[in-house]
Amino acid sequence: MSENTNQGQGIAGHGSFFQDTNLSRDDALKATDWVRKHVDKRTIDLGERMDDIRDHMWELEKDGQIIVHRITDLHEPVDVTTLFGWNKRVPTTKLWHHKSCGQCGNIPGYPTSIMWFMNKFGAKPGEDYLDETDQTSCTAWNYHGSAIGNVEALAAVFLRNFHQAYVSGKQHGFELGHFFPLVHCGTSFGNYKEIRKYLVESAELRERVTKILGKLGRLVDGKLVIPEEIIHYSEWLHVVRNKIASEHQTIDVSNIRVTVHAACHYYKMVHEDAIYDPEVMGGNRTAVGTSMAKALGAQVIDYSTWYDCCGFGFRHIISEREFTRSFTMDRKIRVAREEANADVMLGIDTGCITTMDKNQWIGKAHNQNFSIPIMADIQFAALACGADPFKIVQLQWHASPCEELVEKMGISWTQAKQNFESYLKEVEAGNIEYLYNPELALGGR
Amino acid sequence: MSDTVLVVGAGPTGLSAAAGVASVGKKVILVEKENVLGGAPILSGYAKLVPSGEWAKDAIGRMVKRVEGDSNITIHKGTKVTKVDGDAGNFNVTLSNGTTVNVGAVILGTGFTHFDSINKPEWGFGTFEDVLTTTQMEQMVATGKITCPSDGRVPERVAILLCVGSRDRQIGREWCSKICCTVSTNLAMEIKELSPTTDVFIYYMDIRTFGLYEDKFYWKSQEEFKTKFVKARIAEVTKSPDGRLLVKGEDTLVKRPIIIPMDIVVHAVGMDPNEDNPEISKTFGVGLEKHGFLERGEHYTSTFSSTRRGVYVGGSALGPDDIDTCISHGLAMAMRAVGDLNAMVQKAA
C-alpha cells in the first residue's frame, strides 16, 4: 500500500499532502501498548448499574433495620481485591468455624488442617477461634439438589447460624461480635452471599424471617444480624499464604506439578465478590487455591478445562451418578492427567473434592484408566508444612492415589500408615489426641 | 463577549471542528492532552480505516496538517483544561500549562477509551499470547505478515470474537459499539489477503454492519474472502496441550456446545466512555448519560449541545461512532458554535 487516489486534494477546499505509511512491527507494537497495560476499568462510573450490596447494608444499618457484624482491628484483617477491583477485608483471627457437612462427613482432613494451621500460628482455641456444636449446615445442598427448601428457609438458617457466631463471643466471655464467621464450604459461601443479597434487597423477606428469628430468640435488639463480609476459608488461606510459606514450610514442593480446580460456587455465584490478584495468573483467574500452591513454590499447570464444573450437581452425585462420573472423568481427571501430567489436583471446596476423588476408579470400566490425587489446598499446604498425612491431613478417607503425591513429597506413606495404625490402638484405649480442647467444643445441649 | 472557540480534543472530531471554525475566519484554541495530534486512530496506531481503506496516518495526518497550517488555530499539546468559568459568549478558561483564555464557545471532542480486554478474563487476553485485540491484529496486518505471536507459525485458523466489551451487562457495558462488526469483517478480508491459507471465523450474535457497510464489508468478506460466520458468542478461551487455543461456545443454530481449536483469537474490542469523563464532566460542568458518555442536550434545534449552554459535544464522546460520522459531528459543531455566537452578537447589537 498505499495508493492515494486523492493525493493532494485533501478534503473539500483544504489543500494538504501526506505520505504513505507502513508501520514496522516494533512501531506497531508500540502503538498498541495500551492494550497490554493491565488497567482494571471495571469500576468506571458504573453507578447504580453495578451494585455493591455492602453499601446497601450500611444504609439499612443506619436506618436501624439490621446490625452489621463488623470486621474490626481485633480480627487483624488483610485487604484484598475482588473481581471488580473492589476491596474486601479478610479477617485473620478471632474466627468462628462454620463447618461444612460434606467436609466433616467425608473429608475430615479439611477442617482439621485448617485448625492445625491456626494452632501453628499460635492461635488459642476458644479465644482466637471457636469450633462449636451450635451450628447447622447452610442446607443449600438439599435446596439445590432437590428444591426441598426455599429462600425463606435458607435465609432463616443463614441468620440463625450467623447470629450464633455473633453472640458466641459473649457466651465465651468476650464482646458481642468477637468471633467472625469463617465459612468452610464453597456452596455455603455462595449461598450465603446470594441470600444476603436477597435479604438486603427485599424488605418483605426481612420481615418474614424476622418473625422466625424472633421466635427462636435470635435477634439482637429486635434486629437481624448480617456479617460485613462472607469469608471463605480459602480466602483466609490466601491472605496467610506467605506466612505459611515463609514461617512453616518444611518440605520443598518445587518438583510437584499442581493443577487447581476452583469451585463454581466460590467464584461464579455472586462473582463480584471473588478474589483476584494481579500476581496470580495475571489476575485473570480467581486467585484462591492457586495462590497457596504458588506461595509454596509448586509448579502450577494450567489446563484447558480450568473453568469447568467438577460434575457434582448436588442430586447428581447421589442419584444421577452416570452424569457425575462421566463429566468429572472427561472434563477434569483425564485432562489433569493427560494434558497437565499433574501430580495433584487441588480443590477449594467440599463437593468438588468428593466428586473428583471418588469417581476416578470407575473409569477403569471403560478404558479411562486415569487417576490423580485429589485434595484441598489446605491439606496440601499442611503436608508441605510437615503435618501427619493420617492424623492431621486425614488422607485415609480419600479414594484417589494420594500415596503417590505423599511419596513424591518425600514423606514415607508406609511409615506414616504404620504409625497411624498403632495410633488407632491408642484411640481404642481412649488415648485420643486433640487439636482443640474438647471442653470448648460444646455450645450447649 | 468573545467569538473565539475552544476545541477540546484533537481526534477526528476535534480536528474537524477546529478546521471548520477556522474556515469561517474565527479563532480557535485547540487543546489536546496528549503530545501528538490525531486522537485514537493515531495514538493507537490504526492501520487502514473503514470505510475509505486509507491508512490512518495518511487520512488523519491530512486533518492534522490542515489545522497545524492554519493561522487561525492555536494549538496546546500535552495540555488539559482545568477550569471553565463564565457563560456562553464569555467563558474564562484555564489550561494546565497556566494559560488563561477567553472564549465564546467550547466544543468537546473528547472521544472514547478502548475497552480493555483484561476485564473479560475468561476470554484469555493477557493469559495466552495468541489472543489479540482488533487493534493489535490491525498492526499485524500493517507489518504484512500474519503469524501466531507465540511461535511465529502461520495460523490455520483465526477466530474473531464480536462484542468484546459491548452488549455485556456483566461488566456494565450495555451498549453496542457500532463499528466492531464492520472493523472485524474488514480485518477478516485483510487477513485472508495476506494469508490465503488461513481460514477466518467470526463468532457473532448478530451482524451490525450498518448502512452501506453491509455489502462493502459483511457480504464481501463472506462472498469473496470466504469468511465463516458462526452464530455463537464465545464463553471461554483456553489452551489445548498442542498449543492451540480452544474456543468454547454454543453453536445456537446447531444447538450444541462447541469446543473448537483456533490458532489466533481476536477480540473485537468495543468503545468505552473516555476514562477521563468523570473529570471532564466536573471541569466543564456538563452531564454524563447513564453509561458514562457525555450527555446530549436538546438535539433537534440546538444540535450537539451539551447540558451546559455554550458547550457543544459530539463524536465518540457522545457514544460509539465511526470516524466518518465523528468528522461530520465536528463540522456540525463548528457550524452550531459559530452560528450561536453570531446570533449573540446580533442580539447584543
Place this chain on the structure above:
Amino acid sequence: MATYAEMREIYDEIRGDFRYDHELNGCLNCGVCTATCPSAQFYDYSPREIVQLLWTENVEQIYDAMQEKIWACAQCMTCAARCPFKNSPGGLVMIMREVAIKHGMQSAKDVLRPFGRVMLKLITTGNQLSPDMIQPDHFPDWGPNIQKVEGDLKTLRKAIPVRTLQTVETAWEVSLKTSVEMYTIWEMTGVLAALEAMDENLFDVIEDFIDEKREEYDDWLEEQEDD
C-alpha cells in the same frame, strides 16, 4: 396432561417469584450459558432454551421442560456468572423446581425418591452427609479404596483430632437445641409441608423423629430447672 389453565397457573407462579426479575432481564440468544453448562455437554439440555421459553412465555413448553429438563441442571451457576445480560438460568431453574415441588409434579417425586436419605439426614440433623452414609457397599462405583485404612468407622472417626467431628451418624456434633431451632424454621417456612406433599412416608418418619427430639429437649430443659 395438564390443562392450559393449570399450565398458565404454574407459569404465573414462576413469573410471580420475587427473584424472577433479577434472574431474567431479557435474552440475546447468544448461547454463552449453554456453552458453559456442564449438563449441556451430556444431556440435550440447554439453559438458553429454558430462558427462551420463559422469555417468550411459552407455557406449554415450560410445563414440558418441568417434566424432565429442569432436573438436568447441576446448579453450578456458571451460566449466571457468564450471561452478558446478567440473567441467571440456573436461578430460574431453581424457581421452576420449587414450583414443581409445590405442585406435586410427578417429575419432582421421581427425582426426590433416590435422594430421600439425604433429605432425611438434612431435615433431622442439619447436615446432609454423615460418615455412615459413605460405605463401600452403598456405592460400588466408588471402588474398593474408598478408605485407605482398615478399621471400624467409630474408631476411625475417634482418631480425628477435633472433638466435634468424632461422630458417625452426623457429619459433626450438633447440639440438641440447634436441631430443635431448625425444626421450627422448617415448619414456619413450609419446608415440612412441601415434603409431605412429595413423599408422605418420608414425612411421617421425619415427623416422628422431630417429635422425639423435641421431647428429649424439653426433658433436658426440665432437668436443668430441677438442678
Place this chain on the structure above:
Amino acid sequence: MAIHEKSLIDPARLVTSEKLVVDGVDVSGHWNTMILPRTLRDYDADFEKVIQGYAGGENVHRCWQCGSCTNSCTMYGQNTDFNPRYWIYLTRLGLKDELLKDKEIIWQCVSCNRCTNICPKDVRPEGVMKALAHWIEHEGFGEKSKSSIFDEEFARQCLDRGRIEDMEVLTGFFSQTKQISGTGIGGLLDAINKLAWFKELVFRMSKANDLFSGKIMRFLTRTPISAQIHMGLAMFVKPRTKSWGRTGDVLRQYIKEQKEAAHG
C-alpha cells in the same frame, strides 16, 4: 439407579457393560454406565469446497442464515426436519456427521425452487440440496435415492434418443425401484395392478370413469385420444430426435469429464 433424564441422552452415547467386575467389585449395569459428550469438537474446513464442486452447490458460501429458504420450503411444510438453512450452515462449517443424520430426507427436495426464488443472497438452496444429495450418494453414505434413479432413467433416455417417453420413464423407474416387475405394456399393467394411486391417476387422466359409467360421448369429447394412441405406440416404436446420431455419446463423455474435474 436409573437416569431420570435419560430421554435427553442419545442412546448411542450411553456406554454400559451389563456384567462387569473391576478389582473384585461388581459394577454391573448402571454402576458403570458412562455418557459420551455431545460437544462438537472441530470443523471440516474443506467440506464446503467439496459441496461447491457438485453442480448446484457453488454459492453455498454466500448464506447468511436468514432462513428465507426454510420458511418458503414446500417440504418444510410437510416435515419440519427438512431444513435447507440448517444443512447449508452445516455444509459451511463442515459438520458432516450432523449432516449425515439427515441423509434419509435431504434427497426429498421437490425442486420447486421457491427457496432459490426468495433467497436474498443468491445461494440457490435448491441447487445445494441437489449437491448434498449427490454427495451423499457419491460417497456411499446412503443407498441410491429414488429421485436419483428417476433422474438417471430420465437422462438415459435423453442421451439415447434426444427425447423421453413418459410411459417408459415411469415404468423404468417403477421397475428399477422394485415397485413393479417388467417394463413396457407388461410393466404398465403391473403398475396399474399394484399401485393403487397410479391406477387412479391413469383412470382419471384417461377419463376411464366416464367410459365405465356409460358416458361415452363425454369420454370421447374430453379424452385426448390421439395423445394416448401416441403414448401407446411409443411403447413399441421408440422415436429418436432427428439427426441425433452420436450426440448422446458426446454428451456422456462431456459429463464424465466434468465429474472427474469436479471430484477427481
